[in-house]
Amino acid sequence: MNVPLLDLQPQTTRFREEILQAVTGVIDSTRYILGPRVSEFEEAIADYCGVDDAVGVSSGTDALLVSLMALEIGPGDLVLTTPYTFFATMGSIFRVGAMPVFADVEESSLNIDPAEMVEILEEDRRGDCRIKAIMPVHLYGQCADMDKIMDLAAEYEVPVVEDAAQAIGAECPLGIKNGSVQWKRAGSMGLSGCFSFFPSKNLGGIGDGGMVVTRDHEFAGLLQCYRNHGAEPKYYHSHIGGNFRLDPIQATVLSVKLPHLEQCHQQRRTNSAVYHTLFEQAGLIDNPVCLPKPVYSEINGAEDHNFHIYNQYIIRVPRRDDLRDYLQQHSIGCEVYYPVCLHEQRCLAEHGYGDLSFPVAEKAAEDSLALPIYPELSDEQQAYVVETISRFYQA
Ligand SMILES: *Cc1c(COP(=O)(O)O)cnc(C)c1O
Secondary structure, eight states: OOBOSOOOHHHHHHHHHHHHHHHHHHHHHTOOSSSHHHHHHHHHHHHHHTOSEEEEESOHHHHHHHHHHHTTOOTTOEEEEOSSSOHHHHHHHHHTTOEEEEOOBOTTTOSBOHHHHHHHHHHHHHTTOOEEEEEOBOGGGOOOOHHHHHHHHHHHTOOBEEEOTTOTTOEEEEOTTTTOOEEEETTSSSSEEEEEOOTTSSSOOSSOOEEEEESOHHHHHHHHHHTBTTBSSTTOBSSOOOBOBOOHHHHHHHHHHGGGHHHHHHHHHHHHHHHHHHHHHTTOBTTTBBOOOOTTTTSTTGGGSOSOOOSSEEEEOTTHHHHHHHHHHTTBOOBOSOSSOGGGOGGGGGGTOTTOOOHHHHHHHHHEEEEOOOTTOOHHHHHHHHHHHHHHHHO
16 A cells, blocks of 8 residues: 655645636736735635735745745744754844844643743843844644743743644634633734745645744735835835745735645544554554544643644654655655754854753653555545554554
């Protein structure tokens, strides 16, 4: 049996006619830059996230970059973030001339640990107050602890830019300690929320695309300006921006797919439940296979909310690299996200991060493995994955 890590074919087949029609509409319209397809999709995403404004951009990376540019973060500034994420989170910080400061992650969710953040923010406040933004990442499709992070942001008066590239539609409980829980969608809690429509994300285009959402109307205006060379009006440049515009062809394809996103989340959650049952039956849970922890699943009413959208399904295992090779030999797609923490990347060698250590993140880099979780994965395929893992550990 063949089980790819991700198979885009079923979705492509399902939406093929609608997508062709929509794309033909763009071609015939001759509106090839921004225009109504992009604004309609922006409105739909703002609606979906529960915010007033959304600004379509060229990628998830550029969503982060343009957010930092609009905040006028630059040389000498620091951005507090996690060492365990995709490179783009940190890349965007360096590209505006600022530098990251890392806080280790929580063992349970692998998201940035608010307890670690406190010390760093406190030290910064006693020193020269260089931290100009907090950039939490909602890794693998589950929100970071935004309840605590937003409290810290208020206390230390630092804006939050959410890297929600893997988490569109994921919901986060706020107000837990007051006993009145409100579920908020990823990206809608900070000053800005950044999404990616890279084809492997839960809402994926047929190429690159991204979006910034915000509740701050004035900030939305700045984002619109920066994504279009900082011009407002045309040829009058108040800021130095760039070309970070969302392509109308991507916007129209994504508009076709967005109404089906909830179903896609649901199918991924069902697949996660199937894995749980299968791993349990095989007697593998906790030893040797640690399953992903949906940290908000126990909160009252969680079953009615997308507490995890499973963009990736990450298990933690001993002899990880050997298991990966074994699964690949048996035609099962799997991947290591991420084998090297950001502070250990070679491009940082000359930036003074060499002596730092983030043990929780470093351990995750050693023992995490992503298994197939895409919506159309069949029960038989999942059974084959678990059987193969079971055979590996019996050998
Ligand atoms: C995918 C991703 C990005 C970048 O998105 P692109 O659209 O590929 O530029 C940024 N951060 C995280 C956490 C991601 O997973």
